[in-house]
């Protein structure tokens with residue numbers, strides 16, 4: 001009888017042969033016979049999802065996708081069963097299509113198989129119910145009711161910038177350089193936690209209480225993105241615990257803080273006159289069972305709503321400040337609009353006056369176009385028919401027949417830089433959003449050509465995505481960004497430390513404002529901008545009136 005070691009070695013060799021044959025068959029099929037084999041794309045992506053995982057790991061999926069479109073055209077193969085498109089037609093065909101739902105990869109972000117939140121629920125009926133109920137807490141009406149509390153956080157933010165500023169002249173005293181990413185995130189997270197749980201996290205006023213919250217949030221986003229891009233990795237999260245223990249603990253701290261906030265809110269029960277998001281979430285009932293949500297579900301909703309509402313708005317604001325600090329003409333025009341529309345800081349409220357600030361809206365939109373807060377590709381998939389053997393029309397996206405089981409999407413970053421829809425795609429041109437105005441590349445177009453161009457521009461602009469799974473917090477995002485920028489520019493002027501206005505003006509006129517680059521981890525990870533502030537005349541004093549009175 002052969003010794004055990006010989007049997008083992010034969011066994012291993014045999015398994016290796018089987019593995020190699022399987023690889024040859026599977027990869028050979030994916031490269032040469034797969035229904036998508038004719039669609040161009042990077043070679044590795046044709047046979048392995050490691051391609052997407054690798055770029056998600058390095059947080060550069062958005063820029064790689066943009067480059068790939070330049071190389072391969074308006075559609076390319078991003079994985080064996082993944083297609084990315086880059087046209088307005090595809091945006092419509094994918095995100096406004098009843099036959100499609102979020103891809104099953106979103107399921108990997110569920111904390112438990114039976115627990116879902118508004119972000120990762122795939123069942124359409126449950127999604128509609130959750131969206132209807134939770135949406136009431138973040139729609140226009142809710143924002144008008146929440147406005148005084150939102151303004152109190154914005155004023156805390158502006159006051160801290162005033163305190164960092166020199167008196168009148170930037171050269172006279174040394175103003176403090178402010179890193180805007182943590183400052184803005186503290187503001188937006190205080191705001192969303194106040195809206196969600198009826199009291200804020202107080203990151204602005206007591207940052208020492210939650211030193212790891214921002215880091216934990218960033219890591220939670222990173223993991224969410226890795227799971228969506230490469231769901232298999234979820235099964236190996238213990239490797240992460242061993243290799244990156246600090247990452248793991250920061251993220252746990254973030255979740256623990258949320259749990260504590262929910263616990264404190266739950267202890268208060270129903271509070272008369274208070275309708276925070278917690279109340280709305282507790283009202284959600286499963287349409288099939290009629291049962292309400294348990295604490296684990298409430299936690300899961302919070303774990304999504306806090307980053308959804310806090311992180312994205314922070315990116316929009318940081319990007320806008322970056323572009324303004326590089327664009328003297330846009331800065332001057334916006335400051336003039338704010339300072340001539342309102343009569344005091346407290347006059348800056350939601351309503352017709354703020355809505356009339358069209359340049360403000362153009363600046364925010366142009367900043368979100370260049371640096372979308374969610375720069376990624378939002379994957380969708382055809383829902384398999386419940387009826388066995390049912391024959392469906394083939395799914396066609398932008399003229400391409402998409403086989404069942406294919407994940408498809410449009411990269412928000414890539415389409416926002418598609419020159420067909422946005423002439424001078426890397427230039428900061430708020431005028432492109434203003435009807436009747438034009439800029440260098442659009443000059444000389446005939447009226448009907450200009451109108452066609454404008455229509456395409458509007459259709460291709462998709463920072464909030466679109467369709468039934470588009471952003472539910474758009475009203476909150478525009479309310480918050482507009483109020484912050486308007487109150488800030490009422491009280492202060494700002495610039496980059498050591499900015500050279502002449503050089504900036506020259507670069508701006510040539511369309512060479514540097515991009516506010518971010519890392520793609522589903523939502524964007526930002527750094528900076530670093531800015532210095534200068535008090536504006538006596539306008540800022542109003543912010544301190546309550547404090548002065550209290551003294």
Ligand code: HEM
Nearest residue numbers: 308309312313316373374378464465469471472473476477
């Ligand atoms: C500039 C700020 C914002 C941007 C750019 C943005 C962008 C987006 C995008 C692209 C999606 C779709 C995600 C996907 O398909 O997987 C989304 C979904 C969502 N966003 Fe926002 N968002 C912003 C602010 C907010 C705010 C302030 C809230 C309020 C809590 C919010 C709540 C939501 C919700 C609840 C969804 C899920 C909608 C659903 O699936 O039905 N967002 N957002």
